[in-house]
Amino acid sequence: ARIDALADGIVACVGLDNIAVVELLPEQYNGLYDTFKGQGKNLNHLLAKGHATVIAALVRKSPVLAALDPMNGQPAGQGALLRVVVDRFGHERYMRDALPKELAPRLQLIQVPRAEANIAVAAASVVARYKFVQNVKTLGDGIGDRLPLGAGPPVTQAARALVRIHGPAILDKVAKKHFKTTLE
Secondary structure: OHHHHHHHHHHHHHOHHHOOOOOOOHHHHHHHHHHHHHOOOOHHHHHHHHHHHHHHHHHHHOHHHHHEOOOOOOEOOOOOOEEEEEEOOOOHHHHHHHOOOOOHHHEEEEEEOOHHHOHHHHHHHHHHHHHHHHHHHHHHHHHOOOOOOOOOHHHHHHHHHHHHHHOOOHHHHHOOOOOHHHHO
């Protein structure tokens, strides 16, 4: 309920034009993970691709980002940098390599551990968590069962029950298959 209220407040504050989300349902996620792994890449490459996709979408669709310098609110002009703060989840080159080449020169990419200390990153995390929880709820409704969040015994028990009822292929639809909990 708290996530719902915070997400609603964030949307009301910044508007939908200033929000972008990459939503990957488990089947899509598992397919992309396998593709990245087949290319010799890891989960951090996949995370970087998602972050870069959101950054590019925001810059393209937001008249505010396209026209203003976010640090001082002044007109950006030609060649002005947009400062982007993201959580550092792996080597910095993952993010730099994932950004569209035409956008990279316009960005000052700031990668820091625990970037949620930045209010914009914290807001983005809340919106992402809201979307995730909603998608898990929708997936559960689609199979006629509640899907618990996280890891640990309740999740493992629920997954085992789903496999007994629907067979192992159900995990393709409701789980990140490379996670340790799924292997259990």
